[in-house]
Amino acid sequence: MKISPVEQLFTIFNETAIVLQEELYCTYLEALAETGENLFQGSILQEELSEITVKRLKKHYQEIHLEKYTNEEIRKAYQLVILKGMKENVQPNHQMTPDSVGMLVGYLVEKFMKQSDFRLFDPAVGTGNLLTTVLNQLHKKVDSIGVDIDDLLIKLAYVNANLQEHPIQLYNQDSLEPLFIDPVDAVISDLPVGYYPNDVRASDYQLKANDGHSYAHHLFIEQSVRHTRQGGYLFFIIPNGLFESDQASQLREYFKENVIIQGLLQFPTSMFKNKNAAKSILVLQKKGENVQPPKQALLVDLPNLSNAVEMDRILTKIEKWFQENKR
Structure with missing residues (x-):
């Protein structure tokens, strides 16, 4: 065999x-x-x-x-x-992004990023799997950066990048501390979900909790937006309950001021062992001069990704949306 x-x-x-x-x-x-x-x-x-x-x-x-x-x-x-x-030796925050999800993020980055070379940032790079999945799909010159607080994961990401010959700048630090990186054109991240324990650091963020610990995933969104150029795109893998939490009203306000929602693509709950762990891809664009919202956001309920016929139908729908909204 x-x-x-x-x-x-x-x-x-x-x-x-x-x-x-x-x-x-x-x-x-x-x-x-x-x-x-x-x-x-x-x-x-x-x-x-x-x-x-x-x-x-x-x-x-x-x-x-x-x-x-x-x-x-x-x-x-x-x-x-x-x-x-x-x-x-599993730790809860170290779940790897499934391949099918990474492929779809790569497809969206390719569709939204019109320029032939750009800067891409993953603030929770982990082992580099999501970032290299996306890079392997892009037929463009991409200058990429990854940050992670876990020194073992960043070492695995470094080896991963070397073996695939991707020149990625990697930083081993808390992504919510000040980052000394130049602004980027796009961000991808499978957001780490949970509470951020450092209340002093969180107090520098608009999305800090009014009392108690702040949500790490909210702070990651704000940090990512800070480091994105005006008009740049952000592709986040988010928990489905992002806009239903006790701190969601703050998040909505922040979005209104700083970003345009370009799209939300929801994965079928059958993909996840437990319904509460279900995720979606949220596509944002940072506001700026001449940045126009789409006529309507791209809202998609994804079928099971192994269902080729249904996926073709959805991809046709997405292509049509790009023709109507992204000339």
């Missing part, structure tokens, strides 16, 4: 990560970052390994030539090994 390229890569990532995990007494995900870096650099960088382990690793690495694989094959295999590692 023929093994697919993704399976070949998965096997090498997985087996070499296990070897390193055992020898370095580290977690599987830490070992995965190490083996990815070895593959990218074409050498074994860990000096404390035994001679036998070095031989074992070399034998594995010789079986693989990265240049023979597409970026998507590398991304998918790397994503699968990360998912394996996360199952062993």
